[in-house]
Amino acid sequence: MVEIMVRGEAVERAAAERASVTVQSRWQADAPDEAMSLVAKAHARVAAEARAFAESGAVESWHADRVWVAHHREWVGEGQPQRLVFTASAAVTATFVDVDALGAWIGDLGAEQVHEVSGIEWSLADATERQLAGRARTRAIEDAVARATDYAAAASLASPVITSIREPATGDGGPRPLMAKGRGIEVMAVSDAGGAIELSAGELEVRAAVEVGFTAEADRSGD
CATH class of the missing domain: 3.30.70 (Alpha-Beta Plaits)
Structure with a gap:
Protein backbone atom coordinates (compact mmCIF):
# COMPACT_ATOMS: atom_id res chain seq x y z
CA MET A 1 0.00 0.00 0.00
CA LEU A 124 -18.64 39.51 -10.01
CA ALA A 125 -22.25 39.08 -9.00
CA ASP A 126 -22.58 36.78 -5.99
CA ALA A 127 -24.43 34.12 -7.98
CA THR A 128 -21.76 34.15 -10.70
CA GLU A 129 -18.96 33.87 -8.17
CA ARG A 130 -20.65 30.90 -6.47
CA GLN A 131 -21.16 29.18 -9.83
CA LEU A 132 -17.55 29.69 -10.87
CA ALA A 133 -16.29 28.57 -7.46
CA GLY A 134 -18.31 25.35 -7.73
CA ARG A 135 -16.91 24.61 -11.18
CA ALA A 136 -13.38 25.42 -10.04
CA ARG A 137 -13.63 23.06 -7.06
CA THR A 138 -14.90 20.24 -9.28
CA ARG A 139 -12.05 20.76 -11.71
CA ALA A 140 -9.54 20.94 -8.84
CA ILE A 141 -10.62 17.46 -7.72
CA GLU A 142 -10.34 16.21 -11.30
CA ASP A 143 -6.87 17.73 -11.50
CA ALA A 144 -5.84 15.98 -8.28
CA VAL A 145 -7.15 12.62 -9.55
CA ALA A 146 -5.26 13.05 -12.82
CA ARG A 147 -2.04 13.88 -11.00
CA ALA A 148 -2.36 10.93 -8.63
CA THR A 149 -3.12 8.61 -11.54
CA ASP A 150 0.01 9.78 -13.33
CA TYR A 151 2.15 9.19 -10.24
CA ALA A 152 0.65 5.76 -9.66
CA ALA A 153 1.25 4.73 -13.26
CA ALA A 154 4.84 5.98 -13.11
CA ALA A 155 5.40 3.93 -9.96
CA SER A 156 3.73 0.82 -11.42
CA LEU A 157 0.83 1.02 -8.98
CA ALA A 158 -2.85 0.27 -9.48
CA SER A 159 -5.43 3.01 -9.86
CA PRO A 160 -5.34 5.24 -6.77
CA VAL A 161 -8.28 5.47 -4.37
CA ILE A 162 -9.19 8.73 -2.61
CA THR A 163 -8.80 8.59 1.18
CA SER A 164 -8.96 12.28 2.15
CA ILE A 165 -9.89 15.68 0.76
CA ARG A 166 -8.78 18.90 2.41
CA GLU A 167 -8.77 22.57 1.47
CA PRO A 168 -5.37 24.21 2.01
CA ALA A 169 -5.09 26.30 5.18
CA THR A 170 -4.22 29.35 3.11
CA GLY A 171 -5.41 30.01 -0.40
CA ASP A 172 -6.46 32.64 -2.85
CA GLY A 173 -9.89 31.45 -3.87
CA GLY A 174 -12.15 34.30 -4.89
CA PRO A 175 -12.19 36.73 -7.76
CA ARG A 176 -8.89 38.16 -8.91
CA PRO A 177 -8.62 40.95 -11.50
CA LEU A 178 -6.70 40.17 -14.65
CA MET A 179 -6.98 43.51 -16.44
CA ALA A 180 -8.13 46.05 -13.85
CA LYS A 181 -4.70 47.01 -12.55
CA GLY A 182 -4.07 50.75 -12.83
CA ARG A 183 -7.61 51.45 -14.02
CA GLY A 184 -8.13 54.35 -11.60
CA ILE A 185 -5.08 56.22 -12.92
CA GLU A 186 -6.32 55.67 -16.45
CA VAL A 187 -9.72 57.12 -15.60
CA MET A 188 -8.30 60.25 -13.98
CA ALA A 189 -6.03 60.94 -16.95
CA VAL A 190 -8.85 60.77 -19.46
CA SER A 191 -11.58 62.39 -17.39
CA ASP A 192 -9.66 65.66 -17.14
CA ALA A 193 -10.73 66.39 -20.70
CA GLY A 194 -14.40 65.71 -20.01
CA GLY A 195 -16.71 63.48 -22.01
CA ALA A 196 -17.68 59.85 -21.52
CA ILE A 197 -14.96 57.41 -20.48
CA GLU A 198 -14.78 54.11 -22.34
CA LEU A 199 -14.22 51.44 -19.70
CA SER A 200 -13.19 47.83 -20.27
CA ALA A 201 -13.84 45.60 -17.28
CA GLY A 202 -11.67 42.71 -18.42
CA GLU A 203 -11.97 39.35 -16.71
CA LEU A 204 -11.88 38.17 -13.14
CA GLU A 205 -10.73 34.75 -12.07
CA VAL A 206 -11.90 32.44 -9.30
CA ARG A 207 -9.33 29.93 -8.11
CA ALA A 208 -9.76 26.69 -6.21
CA ALA A 209 -7.14 24.46 -4.62
CA VAL A 210 -7.53 21.16 -2.80
CA GLU A 211 -5.20 18.65 -1.19
CA VAL A 212 -6.26 15.06 -1.83
CA GLY A 213 -4.85 11.93 -0.27
CA PHE A 214 -4.83 8.58 -2.11
CA THR A 215 -3.71 5.05 -1.57
CA ALA A 216 -2.63 2.70 -4.30
CA GLU A 217 -1.76 -0.99 -4.31
CA ALA A 218 1.06 -2.52 -6.27
CA ASP A 219 -0.15 -3.33 -9.76
CA ARG A 220 -0.41 -7.14 -9.95
CA SER A 221 -2.12 -7.27 -13.32
CA GLY A 222 1.06 -8.57 -14.92
CA ASP A 223 1.53 -11.37 -12.38
Whole structure:
Protein backbone atom coordinates (compact mmCIF):
# COMPACT_ATOMS: atom_id res chain seq x y z
CA MET A 1 0.00 0.00 0.00
CA VAL A 2 1.43 3.35 -1.06
CA GLU A 3 0.12 6.74 0.03
CA ILE A 4 -0.05 9.52 -2.54
CA MET A 5 -0.74 13.15 -1.57
CA VAL A 6 -1.31 15.72 -4.33
CA ARG A 7 -2.61 19.25 -4.72
CA GLY A 8 -5.26 19.91 -7.36
CA GLU A 9 -5.84 23.39 -8.77
CA ALA A 10 -8.25 25.05 -11.18
CA VAL A 11 -9.18 28.52 -12.41
CA GLU A 12 -12.49 29.75 -13.83
CA ARG A 13 -12.81 33.14 -15.53
CA ALA A 14 -15.66 35.48 -16.35
CA ALA A 15 -16.10 39.11 -17.37
CA ALA A 16 -16.54 41.50 -14.46
CA GLU A 17 -20.17 42.38 -13.81
CA ARG A 18 -19.95 45.14 -11.21
CA ALA A 19 -17.74 48.18 -10.70
CA SER A 20 -17.42 50.06 -7.43
CA VAL A 21 -16.14 53.62 -7.56
CA THR A 22 -15.68 56.36 -4.96
CA VAL A 23 -16.15 60.01 -5.89
CA GLN A 24 -14.48 62.37 -3.44
CA SER A 25 -15.62 65.99 -3.42
CA ARG A 26 -12.82 68.08 -1.92
CA TRP A 27 -11.94 71.77 -1.77
CA GLN A 28 -9.49 74.03 0.05
CA ALA A 29 -10.16 77.62 1.06
CA ASP A 30 -8.99 80.30 3.49
CA ALA A 31 -12.29 80.14 5.39
CA PRO A 32 -14.15 77.01 6.58
CA ASP A 33 -17.53 78.28 5.43
CA GLU A 34 -16.28 78.78 1.89
CA ALA A 35 -14.85 75.27 1.67
CA MET A 36 -17.91 73.68 3.31
CA SER A 37 -20.39 75.52 1.09
CA LEU A 38 -18.72 74.54 -2.16
CA VAL A 39 -18.21 70.89 -1.17
CA ALA A 40 -21.72 70.53 0.26
CA LYS A 41 -23.20 71.68 -3.04
CA ALA A 42 -20.95 69.41 -5.13
CA HIS A 43 -21.50 66.46 -2.80
CA ALA A 44 -25.28 66.88 -2.90
CA ARG A 45 -25.17 66.72 -6.69
CA VAL A 46 -23.09 63.52 -6.69
CA ALA A 47 -25.37 61.87 -4.13
CA ALA A 48 -28.49 62.85 -6.08
CA GLU A 49 -27.04 61.40 -9.28
CA ALA A 50 -26.05 58.17 -7.51
CA ARG A 51 -29.59 57.88 -6.17
CA ALA A 52 -31.00 58.43 -9.67
CA PHE A 53 -28.71 55.74 -11.08
CA ALA A 54 -29.94 53.35 -8.37
CA GLU A 55 -33.56 54.09 -9.23
CA SER A 56 -32.88 53.42 -12.92
CA GLY A 57 -31.13 50.11 -12.16
CA ALA A 58 -27.67 51.23 -13.29
CA VAL A 59 -26.39 51.17 -9.69
CA GLU A 60 -26.77 48.17 -7.40
CA SER A 61 -25.97 50.00 -4.16
CA TRP A 62 -24.52 53.29 -2.97
CA HIS A 63 -23.80 55.31 0.15
CA ALA A 64 -22.69 58.84 0.95
CA ASP A 65 -20.54 60.23 3.75
CA ARG A 66 -21.16 63.45 5.62
CA VAL A 67 -19.24 66.58 4.71
CA TRP A 68 -16.38 67.24 7.10
CA VAL A 69 -13.79 70.00 7.37
CA ALA A 70 -10.20 69.99 8.63
CA HIS A 71 -7.45 72.57 8.68
CA HIS A 72 -3.69 72.73 8.47
CA ARG A 73 -0.96 75.34 8.22
CA GLU A 74 0.71 75.66 4.84
CA TRP A 75 4.23 76.92 4.30
CA VAL A 76 4.21 80.02 2.09
CA GLY A 77 7.84 81.07 1.85
CA GLU A 78 10.98 81.86 3.82
CA GLY A 79 10.23 84.45 6.46
CA GLN A 80 6.51 84.47 5.66
CA PRO A 81 3.81 83.48 8.17
CA GLN A 82 2.20 80.12 7.51
CA ARG A 83 -1.15 80.16 5.78
CA LEU A 84 -4.12 78.54 7.55
CA VAL A 85 -5.96 76.37 5.03
CA PHE A 86 -9.35 74.70 5.52
CA THR A 87 -10.19 71.53 3.58
CA ALA A 88 -13.75 70.25 3.24
CA SER A 89 -14.38 66.75 1.93
CA ALA A 90 -17.13 64.20 1.39
CA ALA A 91 -17.41 60.97 -0.59
CA VAL A 92 -20.00 58.92 -2.43
CA THR A 93 -19.37 55.26 -3.21
CA ALA A 94 -21.50 53.48 -5.80
CA THR A 95 -21.49 49.98 -7.27
CA PHE A 96 -22.49 50.05 -10.93
CA VAL A 97 -23.87 47.18 -12.97
CA ASP A 98 -24.05 49.40 -16.08
CA VAL A 99 -20.46 50.08 -17.17
CA ASP A 100 -21.50 52.54 -19.89
CA ALA A 101 -23.41 54.64 -17.36
CA LEU A 102 -20.37 54.65 -15.10
CA GLY A 103 -18.11 55.81 -17.93
CA ALA A 104 -20.45 58.67 -18.79
CA TRP A 105 -20.70 59.68 -15.12
CA ILE A 106 -16.93 59.68 -14.56
CA GLY A 107 -16.40 61.74 -17.70
CA ASP A 108 -18.95 64.29 -16.52
CA LEU A 109 -17.55 64.54 -12.99
CA GLY A 110 -13.95 64.66 -14.18
CA ALA A 111 -14.55 68.01 -15.83
CA GLU A 112 -14.96 69.66 -12.40
CA GLN A 113 -11.89 70.20 -10.22
CA VAL A 114 -13.84 69.68 -7.01
CA HIS A 115 -14.33 65.98 -7.79
CA GLU A 116 -11.70 63.23 -7.52
CA VAL A 117 -12.48 59.76 -8.86
CA SER A 118 -10.61 56.92 -7.17
CA GLY A 119 -9.72 53.60 -8.76
CA ILE A 120 -12.46 51.23 -9.86
CA GLU A 121 -12.85 47.87 -8.14
CA TRP A 122 -14.28 45.26 -10.48
CA SER A 123 -16.24 42.30 -9.10
CA LEU A 124 -18.64 39.51 -10.01
CA ALA A 125 -22.25 39.08 -9.00
CA ASP A 126 -22.58 36.78 -5.99
CA ALA A 127 -24.43 34.12 -7.98
CA THR A 128 -21.76 34.15 -10.70
CA GLU A 129 -18.96 33.87 -8.17
CA ARG A 130 -20.65 30.90 -6.47
CA GLN A 131 -21.16 29.18 -9.83
CA LEU A 132 -17.55 29.69 -10.87
CA ALA A 133 -16.29 28.57 -7.46
CA GLY A 134 -18.31 25.35 -7.73
CA ARG A 135 -16.91 24.61 -11.18
CA ALA A 136 -13.38 25.42 -10.04
CA ARG A 137 -13.63 23.06 -7.06
CA THR A 138 -14.90 20.24 -9.28
CA ARG A 139 -12.05 20.76 -11.71
CA ALA A 140 -9.54 20.94 -8.84
CA ILE A 141 -10.62 17.46 -7.72
CA GLU A 142 -10.34 16.21 -11.30
CA ASP A 143 -6.87 17.73 -11.50
CA ALA A 144 -5.84 15.98 -8.28
CA VAL A 145 -7.15 12.62 -9.55
CA ALA A 146 -5.26 13.05 -12.82
CA ARG A 147 -2.04 13.88 -11.00
CA ALA A 148 -2.36 10.93 -8.63
CA THR A 149 -3.12 8.61 -11.54
CA ASP A 150 0.01 9.78 -13.33
CA TYR A 151 2.15 9.19 -10.24
CA ALA A 152 0.65 5.76 -9.66
CA ALA A 153 1.25 4.73 -13.26
CA ALA A 154 4.84 5.98 -13.11
CA ALA A 155 5.40 3.93 -9.96
CA SER A 156 3.73 0.82 -11.42
CA LEU A 157 0.83 1.02 -8.98
CA ALA A 158 -2.85 0.27 -9.48
CA SER A 159 -5.43 3.01 -9.86
CA PRO A 160 -5.34 5.24 -6.77
CA VAL A 161 -8.28 5.47 -4.37
CA ILE A 162 -9.19 8.73 -2.61
CA THR A 163 -8.80 8.59 1.18
CA SER A 164 -8.96 12.28 2.15
CA ILE A 165 -9.89 15.68 0.76
CA ARG A 166 -8.78 18.90 2.41
CA GLU A 167 -8.77 22.57 1.47
CA PRO A 168 -5.37 24.21 2.01
CA ALA A 169 -5.09 26.30 5.18
CA THR A 170 -4.22 29.35 3.11
CA GLY A 171 -5.41 30.01 -0.40
CA ASP A 172 -6.46 32.64 -2.85
CA GLY A 173 -9.89 31.45 -3.87
CA GLY A 174 -12.15 34.30 -4.89
CA PRO A 175 -12.19 36.73 -7.76
CA ARG A 176 -8.89 38.16 -8.91
CA PRO A 177 -8.62 40.95 -11.50
CA LEU A 178 -6.70 40.17 -14.65
CA MET A 179 -6.98 43.51 -16.44
CA ALA A 180 -8.13 46.05 -13.85
CA LYS A 181 -4.70 47.01 -12.55
CA GLY A 182 -4.07 50.75 -12.83
CA ARG A 183 -7.61 51.45 -14.02
CA GLY A 184 -8.13 54.35 -11.60
CA ILE A 185 -5.08 56.22 -12.92
CA GLU A 186 -6.32 55.67 -16.45
CA VAL A 187 -9.72 57.12 -15.60
CA MET A 188 -8.30 60.25 -13.98
CA ALA A 189 -6.03 60.94 -16.95
CA VAL A 190 -8.85 60.77 -19.46
CA SER A 191 -11.58 62.39 -17.39
CA ASP A 192 -9.66 65.66 -17.14
CA ALA A 193 -10.73 66.39 -20.70
CA GLY A 194 -14.40 65.71 -20.01
CA GLY A 195 -16.71 63.48 -22.01
CA ALA A 196 -17.68 59.85 -21.52
CA ILE A 197 -14.96 57.41 -20.48
CA GLU A 198 -14.78 54.11 -22.34
CA LEU A 199 -14.22 51.44 -19.70
CA SER A 200 -13.19 47.83 -20.27
CA ALA A 201 -13.84 45.60 -17.28
CA GLY A 202 -11.67 42.71 -18.42
CA GLU A 203 -11.97 39.35 -16.71
CA LEU A 204 -11.88 38.17 -13.14
CA GLU A 205 -10.73 34.75 -12.07
CA VAL A 206 -11.90 32.44 -9.30
CA ARG A 207 -9.33 29.93 -8.11
CA ALA A 208 -9.76 26.69 -6.21
CA ALA A 209 -7.14 24.46 -4.62
CA VAL A 210 -7.53 21.16 -2.80
CA GLU A 211 -5.20 18.65 -1.19
CA VAL A 212 -6.26 15.06 -1.83
CA GLY A 213 -4.85 11.93 -0.27
CA PHE A 214 -4.83 8.58 -2.11
CA THR A 215 -3.71 5.05 -1.57
CA ALA A 216 -2.63 2.70 -4.30
CA GLU A 217 -1.76 -0.99 -4.31
CA ALA A 218 1.06 -2.52 -6.27
CA ASP A 219 -0.15 -3.33 -9.76
CA ARG A 220 -0.41 -7.14 -9.95
CA SER A 221 -2.12 -7.27 -13.32
CA GLY A 222 1.06 -8.57 -14.92
CA ASP A 223 1.53 -11.37 -12.38
